[in-house]
Amino acid sequence: MLVELGILGALVASKDQTASSQQLAEASKCEEGVVVRLMRLACSLCFCDELDEQTYRANELTIMLVRPGWQGAMRWMDIIYPVTANLRGFLSSTDFGRVPDPSDTAFEYVHKKTMWRVLEEKPDQRRNFDLWMHERKRHEETLWHRRYPACASLSPDTLRSGPDAVLMVDVGGANGSQLVNFRKQTPHLPGRYVLQDLPESVAAMVQPPEGIEVVAHDFFTPQPVKGARFYYFRNVFHNWPDHKCVEILRNIVPAMDPEYSTLLIDDYVLPDKNAQLRSAIADIHMMYMFNSSERTERQYKEIVSQVGLEIVAVYPAGVNEEAILEVRVAVNK
Ligand SMILES: C[S@@+](CC[C@H](N)C(=O)[O-])C[C@H]1O[C@@H](n2cnc3c(N)ncnc32)[C@H](O)[C@@H]1O
Structure with a gap:
């Protein structure tokens, strides 16, 4: 209600981010008594601070909630x-x-x-x-290219160029936030940037990001982009049960160039014991939403090995139990 009625928005927009209940009522066209009751709850939840009787100031949470x-x-x-x-x-x-x-x-x-x-x-x-x-992934420490060391040494000498060369495909990438950020950091690198998702996701995009090719693609069908340097999946596999993950991978392996392509899985990678609360909750969420799960490295190994792939390195995010799994075509496939 506080967000929908514009009350928190009005507080953030007010001078010094401080306002009385009367000012908030005027700004939101809401009855003052309702503002007072809602703000009482909001302050008790630390969503904002009550400086004086019915006078409020925005805090970090208020600013976050209106984003x-x-x-x-x-x-x-x-x-x-x-x-x-x-x-x-x-x-x-x-x-x-x-x-x-x-x-x-x-x-x-x-x-x-x-x-x-x-x-x-x-x-x-x-x-x-x-x-x-x-x-969810706007924070610097969650950017994949900051967590994946190989990105630091990418250079035009080691990458393919020409009209067919593709640097990165963000598969099931939604609005491609990670791809957009990567491109901003690497304008000097050759190769195209491709964002794939379901047609309705592509259609919901108000404006395609600059320099990114946005294409509708169902990842249960063969991957049309061949020989990309990176095929990147963030929070995709955790939406699917094991047999469906294998199906997604089976559709991508023929497109990978064993000498050049790397598949990256950016997801929760749970420890074998003593998982954090946040990961355990995410896992149960996956269970009731999709009949899928958050997985350990061992579980991912089991899945990728079924299609001739192998995990060659794991790069933890550091801030929680998410990690990037670096996956290549297995040498003795
Ligand atoms: C949890 S979201 C993650 C989105 C994005 N990778 C991110 O991290 O922001 C999973 C994405 O998979 C996409 N998706 C689901 N089924 C798909 C399919 N069959 N083919 C392609 N994308 C699909 C959804 O539309 C959604 O954008």
């Missing part, structure tokens, strides 16, 4: 909350996992279709989802 990505995330919860609210009903319908049906997810139990289908039918929610994906 488009966080607004998108809160609106996106319209789709998610009914799923979590019905989780127990779903689990009970599967006898708490004892009745195996790999096509069942709590999401489909509630919405009667997959999440990708819901997003296809609701362009507004597709946009909210993409904004949220972008927001």
